[in-house]
Amino acid sequence: xxxxxxxxxxxxxxxxxxxxxxxxxxxxxxxxxxxxxxxxxxxxxxxxxxxxxxxxxxxxxxxxxxxxxxxxxxxxxxxxxxxxxxxxxxxxxxxxxxxxxxxxxxxxxxxxxxxxxxxxxxxxxxxxxxxxxxxxxxxxxxxxxxxxxxxxxxxxxxxxxxxxxxxxxxxxxxxxxxxxxxxxxxxxxxxxxxxxxxxxxxxxxxxxxxxxxxxxxxxxxxxxxxxxxxxxxxxxxxxxxxxxxxxxxxxxxxxxxxxxxxxxxxxxxxxxxxxxxxxxxxxxxxxxxxxxxxxxxxxxxxxxxxxxxxxxxxxxxxxxxxxxxxxxxxxxxxxxxxxxxxxxxxxxxxxxxxxxxxxxxxxxxxxxxxxxxxxxxxxxxxxxxxxxxxxxxxxxxxxxxxxxxxxxxxxxxxxxxxxxxxxxxxxxxxxxxxxxxxxxxxxxxxxxxxxxxxxxxxxxxxxxxxxxxxxxxxxxxxxxxxxxxxxxxxxxxxxxxxxxxxxxxxxxxxxxxxxxxxxxxxxxxxxxxxxxxxxxxxxxxxxxxxxxxxxxxxxxxxxxxxxxxxxxxxxxxxxxxxxxxxxxxxxxxxxxx
Amino acid sequence: xxxxxxxxxxxxxxxxxxxxxxxxxxxxxxxxxxxxxxxxxxxxxxxxxxxxxxxxxxxxxxxxxxxxxxxxxxxxxxxxxxxxxxxxxxxxxxxxxxxxxxxxxxxxxxxxxxxxxxxxxxxxxxxxxxxxxxxxxxxxxxxxxxxxxxxxxxxxxxxxxxxxxxxxxxx
Numbered sequence: 001x002x003x004x005x006x007x008x009x010x011x012x013x014x015x016x017x018x019x020x021x022x023x024x025x026x027x028x029x030x031x032x033x034x035x036x037x038x039x040x041x042x043x044x045x046x047x048x049x050x051x052x053x054x055x056x057x058x059x060x061x062x063x064x065x066x067x068x069x070x071x072x073x074x075x076x077x078x079x080x081x082x083x084x085x086x087x088x089x090x091x092x093x094x095x096x097x098x099x100x101x102x103x104x105x106x107x108x109x110x111x112x113x114x115x116x117x118x119x120x121x122x123x124x125x126x127x128x129x130x131x132x133x134x135x136x137x138x139x140x141x142x143x144x145x146x147x148x149x150x151x152x153x154x155x156x157x158x159x160x161x162x163x164x165x166x167x168x169x170x171x172x173x174x175x176x177x178x179x180x181x182x183x184x185x186x187x188x189x190x191x192x193x194x195x196x197x198x199x200x201x202x203x204x205x206x207x208x209x210x211x212x213x214x215x216x217x218x219x220x221x222x223x224x225x226x227x228x229x230x231x232x233x234x235x236x237x238x239x240x241x242x243x244x245x246x247x248x249x250x251x252x253x254x255x256x257x258x259x260x261x262x263x264x265x266x267x268x269x270x271x272x273x274x275x276x277x278x279x280x281x282x283x284x285x286x287x288x289x290x291x292x293x294x295x296x297x298x299x300x301x302x303x304x305x306x307x308x309x310x311x312x313x314x315x316x317x318x319x320x321x322x323x324x325x326x327x328x329x330x331x332x333x334x335x336x337x338x339x340x341x342x343x344x345x346x347x348x349x350x351x352x353x354x355x356x357x358x359x360x361x362x363x364x365x366x367x368x369x370x371x372x373x374x375x376x377x378x379x380x381x382x383x384x385x386x387x388x389x390x391x392x393x394x395x396x397x398x399x400x401x402x403x404x405x406x407x408x409x410x411x412x413x414x415x416x417x418x419x420x421x422x423x424x425x426x427x428x429x430x431x432x433x434x435x436x437x438x439x440x441x442x443x444x445x446x447x448x449x450x451x452x453x454x455x456x457x458x459x460x461x462x463x464x465x466x467x468x469x470x471x472x473x474x475x476x477x478x479x480x481x482x483x484x485x486x487x488x489x490x491x492x493x494x495x496x497x498x499x500x501x502x503x504x505x506x507x508x509x510x511x512x513x514x515x516x517x518x519x520x521x522x523x524x525x526x527x528x529x530x531x532x533x534x535x536x537x538x539x540x541x542x543x544x545x546x547x548x549x550x551x552x553x554x555x556x557x558x559x560x561x562x563x564x565x566x567x568x569x570x571x572x573x574x575x576x577x578x579x580x581x582x583x584x585x586x587x588x589x590x591x592x593x
Numbered sequence: 594x595x596x597x598x599x600x601x602x603x604x605x606x607x608x609x610x611x612x613x614x615x616x617x618x619x620x621x622x623x624x625x626x627x628x629x630x631x632x633x634x635x636x637x638x639x640x641x642x643x644x645x646x647x648x649x650x651x652x653x654x655x656x657x658x659x660x661x662x663x664x665x666x667x668x669x670x671x672x673x674x675x676x677x678x679x680x681x682x683x684x685x686x687x688x689x690x691x692x693x694x695x696x697x698x699x700x701x702x703x704x705x706x707x708x709x710x711x712x713x714x715x716x717x718x719x720x721x722x723x724x725x726x727x728x729x730x731x732x733x734x735x736x737x738x739x740x741x742x743x744x745x746x747x748x749x750x751x752x753x754x755x756x757x758x759x760x761x762x763x764x
Contacts, residue, residue, distance in 0.1 A: 014717050014730030046719035196675030196714040234622070234659055235712065275618055275657035278713065292617035294656040310614070351718065353677035359719025391676060427676045427718075441679050445713065451656075583689040586737040 002035040002079055004028065007051040007120060009042030009206045010199075010238050011360075015049035016067065023068040024052070027075045035079050041207020043120025044111075044361035045104060048091050051120075054078050057096065064091040064104070107358055110377050112339055114347045115323045116363045119207030124242050127249035130210040136255055138329035142218050143263040146329075151222040152178060155325065157333035159345035164190060164281075164318030165393065165422045166498075167344070167411040173315060176305035177223040180313040185225035187216050187267075188309060188316040190286060191232040191239070194278040195394025196445065198425030200349040201319035203361050205232070205239035208323065209246035213269065215322030217256065218329060220267045223315050228267065231286050233274040243271055278395075278449035282497045283308075283316045285451065296451045297497035318423065320349055340366030344410035354391075354427040355382045364409075371405040374428055385430040389513070393422025395442045395449075396502030398509030399435060418509040420502065434531035435514040436521050440468035442506035446499060457500030460491040464507060472532045476522040481511060533579050536592040540581075542567035544589035551581040551590065603627035603635070607642050617645060617653060621660055630661045666701045666708035668750065670694075671725040675714030681721040682735075687711060689736040690724070693743045706750060 006012070006021045021039070028037045045051060048064030052071060055061075061084060063074055070089065077083045084090060092102040100109055113119075122129035130136070142151050156171030177185065189212060193201040204212060216228050232240050247269060250256040258266050272290050279285045280295040287309045289295035308314025324346065328336045337345040344366040350373060353359050357379035364373065370390055374380070381387050389399040392409075398419035400407060407413050414421045429438070447461040464487050467480050488504030495501050511518060520526045527535040540551070540560075545567040552560040552568060559575040562568030570581070582590045603623045610616060617639070624635040631654055640647045654660040672687045687709075691697055694707050701708040717723045720732025724739070731742060 010715075010730075011717055011719060014720060014723070014732060046717075049719075194713065196679075197677050197718055199714070199718060235715070272615075273619070273622060274659075275622065276659035277657050289618065290615055292615040292653070294653055353718030353721065354680050359677070359721075394676070425676070427680065429680055433680050438680070441676070579685065579688060580692070583685055583692055583736045584740075586740065588735055588737055 001033075003055040004035050004037045004075075004079065005040050005053040005055065006037070007042060007049060007053075008039040009046075009049075009203060010236075011042050011046040011203075012049045012051065013238070017050035019068045020050050020052060020066050020071045023071045024075065027072065027079075031080070038123050039125070040121060041119045041124045042203045042361065043108075043207075044116065044203070044363075045091065045107060045358070046360035047358050048104060051091070053120075056082075059096045060092075060094040061090070062092040062102065063089050065089050104358075107360075107362070107377055107379070110372070111363050112347045112365050113363050114327050114336070114339070115204060115211075115320050115349050116207070116361065117327065118211060119203060119361075122208065124207050124209055125245050127210060127246070127253055127255075130208070131253075134330065135210055135326070136214055138326040139214050139217055139255060140261065141329055142221055143261055143265060148178060148222045148224065151218060151329070154333050155222070155328060158328045158336040159333075159343075160321065160324055160328065160336065161344060161346075161411060162317060163320035163324070163348065163423065165396070165420060167421060170317060170321055173305065173317070174219060174222050176303070177225075177313050177315040180306050182313050184227065184310070184312045185223060186309045186312055186314040187220045187223070187225045187228035187269075188283075188286070188290075188314055189216055189228065189230040189319060189322055190281065190283065190316055191230055191236075191319050192274045192281045192286060193233060193236075193319070193423065194281045194449075195396075195423055195425045197351065197353050197391070197427040198394060198423050199351045199353075200361060200424045202236050202239050203351075204319050204323050204349070205236065206242055209239075209243050210250065211323045211326055212319050213243075213246055213250055213256070213322075215317075215325035216269060217260070217267055218325050219315055219317070219322065221265055223313070225313075225315070226266050226268070228269040229272050229290055229309070230269060231272045231274055231280070231290060234276065240271060240273065247271070277451070278445075279451045279497070279499050282499060285497065286316070287314070294451070296453050297499075299496060320424070341408070341410050341412075343412055348409065348421075348424060350409075350424045350426050352378050352426050352428065355385065355430040355433070356380070356428040357382055366410045367408040369406050369408050370400060373409065373426065374405070378428065381428065381430050383430075385432065387428070388431050388433060389429045389435070391419075391427040391429065391438065391506075392425065393420035393502075393505070394425050395445045396420055396498065396505055397422045397425075398505045399429070399438065399513065400509075401513040403513075418505065418512055420505065432529055432531060434472075434527050434529035435510040435517050436468065436471050436527075437529075437531050439507045439510045440465065440472055443468055443503070446503040450499065450503075454495045454497075454500055456491045456494035457496075457503065460487050460494075461500075461503050463487055464491075464504070468507070471518065471521045472527075473534045474521065474525040474532070476518075478522055480522065481515075481518055484511065530593050533577050533592065536577070537572060538570050538575055538577060538581065539591055539593065540568050540570060541589045541591050544587050546587060546589075548586065550584050550586065554580050554584040556580060607638060610642055612643075617643065617650065618657075621650070621654060625660060630664045664701070664705075667706050668726055668746070669708045669710065671710050671712045671715070672698075673713075673715045673717075673721070673723045673725075674711040675718065675721075677714075677718035678722040683722045685736050686722045686724065686734055686739060689739050690743065693740055706747075 091104040160170045161167040284298040285295040304314045349363045443465045547565040723732045
């Protein structure tokens with residue numbers, strides 16, 4: 001009996017996994033004795049979705065880029081006739097003896113999968129799949145064989161640090177909440193993954209929701225809480241759907257609710273949908289949002305461990321942090337600490353995106369270099385272009401230049417570059433990315449998302465954005481850089497929460513590493529990356545232009561001329577660089593320099 | 594019997610409200626689900642039942658980007674403006690949509706068919722640049738392929754509207 005698995009994460013679905021699944025359903029229904037069909041979350045190879053895996057007696061074979069037609073071929077050849085289709089779409093093979101091969105073997109073989117241990121392997125909508133893979137064993141262990149103090153000690157010993165970005169030691173955080181006496185305590189899971197370019201938490205919730213839930217229950221037992229919330233952004237409907245299934249299955253099976261597994265311990269969890277506010281990733285703002293108010297941060301102290309949600313002691317961790325916990329309890333703190341570096345033990349999940357060939361999710365030991373992530377796992381830069389920088393930590397982070405690519409990723413080395421670890425988004429940039437423009441992009445984001453409570457964050461970021469917009473339009477003046485640096489320091493010092501305190505990071509790091517690009521924008525009115533439209537020259541690629549005249553018709557200043565069916569030309573004297581020709585051309589023939 | 598759909602229903606949620614704190618945002622979410630946006634009368638209802646002043650409710654609505662005070666088009670186009678899409682040319686993609694539909698970000702087309710919004714990140718970074726039309730995701734777009742996609746979509750949705758009108762006339 002073979003098992004056919006279709007990857008049905010958001011990435012798989014948007015690449016067309018639904019039609020593949022329907023086709024295979026039809027085929028397996030017609031041949032019920034030969035195979036059965038199931039689903040899984042994302043295994044991380046988002047760039048080769050939709051993925052179909054055939055499991056046969058211990059071996060696992062993955063096909064990538066599957067369509068309804070190729071699914072039929074795979075079924076006929078591999079499932080019915082035991083003949084693997086050996087071509088580029090055969091992305092990964094794990095043989096019965098554990099040996100691996102396939103065109104994308106490097107991507108998975110170079111990883112250490114603790115958080116993603118079940119992602120892409122189990123059916124996230126089935127609790128029995130999770131239990132069969134060892135799920136809820138850690139819960140049994142802590143309920144019947146460990147005291148709350150022992151749980152906290154174990155987490156402390158593992159050295160696990162918060163995976164949401166700040167890297168605060170998790171065991172220590174738990175001990176604070178545990179030591180505060182109250183009639184009610186809360187466990188909160190922050191699944192408000194708002195950093196653009198980060199999708200680790202979404203994949204974990206879609207691929208293995210029970211591991212997060214089990215981590216939360218273990219935490220609740222350790223700190224003595226009976227109620228929990230998962231605050232998940234509404235933009236992740238599939239994650240919410242799978243969490244709802246996980247919660248109700250866990251309740252039915254006695255892992256959640258009253259008297260868990262007969263231990264006398266009560267704990268239940270509610271899902272709260274975020275309503276679209278980046279600042280709610282900040283824990284005190286998140287609590288305000290759960291309480292039904294505008295999500296504005298509160299002054300600390302009192303810290304959440306003392307007065308958090310509804311003014312009660314609260315422990316808040318990120319999705320990935322909780323997903324680590326069951327593994328740590330099952331395998332022991334020493335096994336976990338064996339991964340990673342001395343000060344940053346364990347593994348970290350990264351979301352690779354941007355100009356990297358293998359866009360997807362990868363989990364590696366802490367201390368792996370940026371070079372290894374981008375080139376060995378990530379497969380290098382798209383179209384063979386030059387690696388320029390990697391942006392880590394989203395709008396709170398910074399750009400690390402290619403010259404620092406040997407920097408290990410851990411909680412000490414990354415902040416030394418001026419960026420932050422962040423939650424794990426890694427956006428790779430090539431030589432066509434303008435760093436001034438990127439700084440403007442992030443400032444635009446933080447300026448929009450500033451809740452407005454602190455003046456420096458509310459108005460300071462707007463002033464910075466205005467300067468950056470001026471620079472990208474070629475209207476910058478030499479004093480602008482000094483002004484940006486000054487504002488950065490003031491905003492950082494005078495803001496209450498993490499959003500304001502980190503908002504200037506993208507500007508500061510780009511000024512630090514790419515001052516020449518800023519100066520080119522200011523002094524030469526030139527964008528070296530050819531990205532700021534106001535500062536580039538538009539021209540038409542004569543080889544691509546078919547002379548359809550559509551650009552000439554759309555040009556608001558009649559700068560384009562040419563005969564029908566002959567390549568057109570742009571008059572640089574008249575051109576106002578509006579970009580209308582680029583968006584109207586059906587042949588991608590307009591180029592910028 | 595109370596079914597799952599009834600539980601999600603706005604009036605059911607209002608009726609069931611028992612004064613438990615923290616219910617305002619879920620109430621607003623179900624109002625938006627029900628009406629497609631949050632009309633003034635929904636704010637009146639919620640305020641009447643919960644006792645939360647209308648001004649506070651308005652404050653919460655305007656704080657979160659999910660809530661809208663105006664009706665939306667039949668098709669909501671969400672253009673991703675996240676980092677990965679941005680470095681892959683999202684700006685051009687957004688301008689192309691604006692040009693093709695004759696609307697700006699945040700607006701609804703005159704025929705009430707399309708609303709254009711941007712989102713911070715859809716989470717399909719490996720397919721950048723990406724847009725969503727309602728629940729369907731389209732990735733690896735270029736201005737040219739996007740124009741084709743939009744024209745195709747307008748043609749198909751026009752046909753659907755026509756045939757629906759035909760049925761209602763015949764019926």
